[in-house]
Amino acid sequence: MESYIRFENVTKCFKQETVINDVSFEIEKGKIYGFVGRNGSGKTVIFKLIAGLLLPTKGNIYYNGKNITTSKNFIESLGALIEIPGFIPHYSGMKNLSILNGLSKKRVSKTEIEDYMELMGLNPKNKKPVRTYSLGMKQKLGIVQAIMNNPDLLILDEPMNGLDESSVERMRNFFVELRDKKNTTIILASHNKEDIEILCDKLFHVVDGSLREECASL
Structure with a gap:
C-alpha cells in the first residue's frame, strides 16, 4: 500500500547547523503517530517540514506518492498546532x-x-x-x-500543554474518535507518557536530529 507521507533521506540545515540528519520514515493514513524526544531534538522541525512551512536542505518528502519537495505544493487538507498559537x-x-x-x-x-x-x-x-x-x-x-x-491530517505539537485534566481526557477521546470514525491521520509530539500510550499506534524517537528507533504498535 502506498504510504500517505514519506520522508526519504531528509536533512535540514540552518546555516552551519544540521538540525535534521538523513531522516527516513513512512506514515500510513488513518493512524496516530507519536514523536518523542528532548526539547531541541528536531521534532518541531520535522512537523514544519511535513506542513510545508520549511523545505529540506537534502532529500525528498512525498505525500500520496507525489514529491511535494520539488512541486512545493502544500498538503491540501491539513490542520496544525505547532509551537505557540x-x-x-x-x-x-x-x-x-x-x-x-x-x-x-x-x-x-x-x-x-x-x-x-x-x-x-x-x-x-x-x-x-x-x-x-x-x-x-x-x-x-x-x-x-x-x-x-x-482536516485529513492533523499535526499537533504538544497539544495538551496548559490543559486541565478534564480537557486532556476530552481531547484524547476526541482524537481517537477522529482516527476511528473519520480516518484522520494524526501526528503528535507529547512529553506526557500517557498521551503516547493511550493514543499512538506507532512511535518514533527523535534523538539529536536523527530517528534512532521506531517502535511497533503500542
Whole structure:
C-alpha cells in the first residue's frame, strides 16, 4: 500500500547547523503517530517540514506518492498546532476563528465552530480579546483552529500543554474518535507518557536530529 507521507533521506540545515540528519520514515493514513524526544531534538522541525512551512536542505518528502519537495505544493487538507498559537490579540476567540475559517477551502458553519469551542470548554459568545486569555485558553483555541475544518491530517505539537485534566481526557477521546470514525491521520509530539500510550499506534524517537528507533504498535 502506498504510504500517505514519506520522508526519504531528509536533512535540514540552518546555516552551519544540521538540525535534521538523513531522516527516513513512512506514515500510513488513518493512524496516530507519536514523536518523542528532548526539547531541541528536531521534532518541531520535522512537523514544519511535513506542513510545508520549511523545505529540506537534502532529500525528498512525498505525500500520496507525489514529491511535494520539488512541486512545493502544500498538503491540501491539513490542520496544525505547532509551537505557540498565533491569533490577532485584540479580537475575540470566535472572531479569530471566523477569519481563519473564511480562508479555508473546507469552510464550516458558524454553528460547527461554536460546537468545537464548547467541546474545548470555551464560550463562543465571550467577547474578551485573545490577549486576555490564559495560556490554557489560548491552547484550547489553537486546538479548535487546527480541527475545525475537519482536516485529513492533523499535526499537533504538544497539544495538551496548559490543559486541565478534564480537557486532556476530552481531547484524547476526541482524537481517537477522529482516527476511528473519520480516518484522520494524526501526528503528535507529547512529553506526557500517557498521551503516547493511550493514543499512538506507532512511535518514533527523535534523538539529536536523527530517528534512532521506531517502535511497533503500542
